[in-house]
Amino acid sequence: MKVIIQSFNNLKMRNKFLIVYLLSVLLPIIVTNSAFYIMTNNRFVEQKKTDIELVLNQTKQDFANLTDQAIGLATTLYLDVRLYSFFDRDYPSPIEYIESYNQVIRQYNMSAPLYNAVRNVTFFTDNPTVLGGGGVENLTEPEFDHLGETGHPHAYIDMNHDLDDDISLSVYSALDYFYLYNTYDNYIRIDINPHALRQVFNNVTLQGDLYLLNQDRAIVYSNNQLLKYREGETFFSEADFSREYIILETVLHDQLLEGWSIVAVVDSTEFTSELIESSQLIIILSFFNIILPTLVIVYISRTFHVRLDSILGHMKNIEKHNFEEYPHAKSEDEIGQLARQINRMTRQINKLFNEVFRTNIEKKDLEIKSKQAQLSALQSQINPHFLFNALETIRMRSLMKDEIETAKIIQNMAGIFRNSLTWGRDWVSIEEEVSLIKSFLEIQAYRFGDKLNYSVEVDPDVKDIKIPNLAFLPFVENASIHGIEPLKEQGSIHISIYRDDDQLIFLITDNGVGISPERLAIIERQLENEQDMGESVGIQNVYYRLKLYYKDSFDFKISTEINQGTTVKIRLPIEFYRI
Known part of the structure; x- marks a missing residue:
């Protein structure tokens, strides 16, 4: 769930509005209208089926009424004993038959039109004395044999294929109710009126x-x-x-x-056309339910997007130090309040920039100038006492020895003076710094004679690494002047420069007089307080320069004991500058 919320928070405001619209407006509208449309269609179809069932039931009732008339007439004739007597009698002459016919059959022919469902009534008999005609026919074919198979001994309804009408439906019945009259086979066929039948099926x-x-x-x-x-x-x-x-x-x-x-x-x-007409209202409502909210959501989301995008662009300008106020901050909603807060922040930043930032720049500029002055003082300092003693020694030795050794010392002194004259270079290679250190140590060895013994070990892999100019020489000078020179016996200085993973290590060790704990505490306090320039100007200046260049990425440590010597270890990052 948190992943979903985070993913939603990462979306742009326009996409969030779109998702809200799809899930909260469009999808419910589509589902609701679709369900309503389906329900309406189903109800429409069910209503049509109900109407069809009503038509079916009405047709069934009308057809039943129609057949009931024919069946009722057939039942009446079936139970009329006079018909049995008429057909079971042998007529000696046609005159007697006609007289009997007029009394019985003609009466039924006259009453048949009273039934609108009956077209005509026909009697069939195998009595040879009965004359055919007038609704009475001789039974010559077994067309009524199927009556015994129907399970309805007295009547049967079937199609009459002898008639030429478009519909020929007849009721058949055998005259077999009275068993006393069983001399001949007699049958009745009542033809249903085709016009009445057509009205039943067509007038719906x-x-x-x-x-x-x-x-x-x-x-x-x-x-x-x-x-x-x-x-x-x-x-x-x-x-x-x-x-x-x-x-x-x-x-x-x-x-x-x-x-x-x-x-x-x-x-x-x-x-279908009726269904479309009944669905038009649903379609029109669905159209308005979808289009109108869509237009509203698109318009509102666009206003939010445009205004927020404008504020975002203004914030990017502030990031580029363009502290102008946002001009469109008149609205009273949350975006307008945000714009006004941004303008307040912009004014405050301008105020802070003018009052604090520039003041700090001026302060830093003064500090840099002060450091440059201190550095220049250190640069010009290379200990006048040392230079005086060195020159005096050279003068005395030049009287006693050949010019070759004197030339060597002068060459070393020239190297040191040359480096002082080219102080404008902030960075030098390890090789250049070591060359200067060796020149200094040769001069000191020349001064002290056998009293000074020194060694310099440099890892060949680090000779091209760049370091700040005069980063190591002041510690060599301190070791020789403050550590070895006060000794009465022979002193030694050992210098080692090597690589430890991604760190450059400068290690200088002497067996001089050491530093007292009180003096060491003073030096450490001066290194922590940049404003306190004490007697250890050289060490303090190197420390400040290293801190200026490397920030907190370098390490500086002094280890000392009285009459046991001093060790200085400096650790610098290698990949800071390289030739």
Whole structure:
């Protein structure tokens, strides 16, 4: 979690606003509107299915009412004993048959039009004395044999393929209720009115097609004009319906229509336009819910970004020591307060710069000039007493010895004077510093004779390393003058310059008179206090110069004992300057 927060804090303000907008505005709006749109579509589809089911139920009810009339008429005829008596009788002459026909059959033919669901009633008999015509036909083919297979002994509804109408649905019934009249086989066929049947299936508000299926799933009737079900038995499963069709079915529960059903097939694309119209409001609201917040967020984030970027650029100018005030600090929000605080800080920095920084520069300049004066004093100091004694010695020896030795001493003195004259060089190589040290020691050895013994060891790998000019010579001078010269016996000075990893080591050891603890404490106190220039001007000046160049990266240490000698060890970083 901390990693996520840190990563978020590292983002620019504009990107943060974008993330907040995406997670808090855009994503919820898209999810909410999408869910609402899906729910609306689902409810729309469910409502359409409900409407289709209502149409199916209404069609089922109308069709049941239509078939009930035909079945009711068939039941009435089935229970009429006069029909049994009429068809079971042998007529000796056509006149007697016609008289009996007018009394029985004609009466039924006259009452049949009272049923709007009935087209006509036809009687079939195998009685040879019955004359055909007038709604009575001779039974010559076994077209009613299937009645015994239906499980409905008194009636059966099926398609009548003898009729030429676009729909031919008939109710069949055998006249076998009264067993006393069983001389002949007699049947009734009641043809349902095709016009009434068409009204049942066509006078509905449905954006699709209705199909009447029998128990074998064959299409009995459909208001689909493109379907050629009349040309032969066509099964519903043979129709081509894609996934975009909504198919709902209701089963007819009448005993004579067992297994029959009415199916509604609706192409969902038919009400796509309605769905689009109902979804337009959602789309318009979604548009405003997305576009308007987006414009607002973009505008606000841009104002924040531009103002913060301007303040950041001003801060970079302050970093470059351009202490001008930020001009756009009039707003009252947090950014305006930040800008005003930056201006207060800028004014304070200007004040500090003018009052403190420049004062410190002047103070440092005075200190540098003071150090330069001290250094110049040290430079001009090379101990006049030493020079006087050296010159006096050279004068006395030149009277007693040959000129070669005198020339050597003069050459060494010339080297020292030459280095004094070229004091402007701040950095010299170890090799140059050692050459000056050797010249000094040769002069001292010339002065003291056998009283001074010295050795100089220099690591060849460090001869090209640069050090401050006269960084080591003052310690050699102190060792010879203050350490060895007061001795009555022979004195020795050993100098070693070598490398220790990335450090340069200068080590000088003498067996002189040493330094008293009190005197050593005074020297150490003078080294800590830059303002106190005591008698040890040479050591103190070298120490200050090393501190000026190396800061805290060098180490200086004096070890001494009375009448045992003194050791000075200086440690400098090697990689500071190199030739």
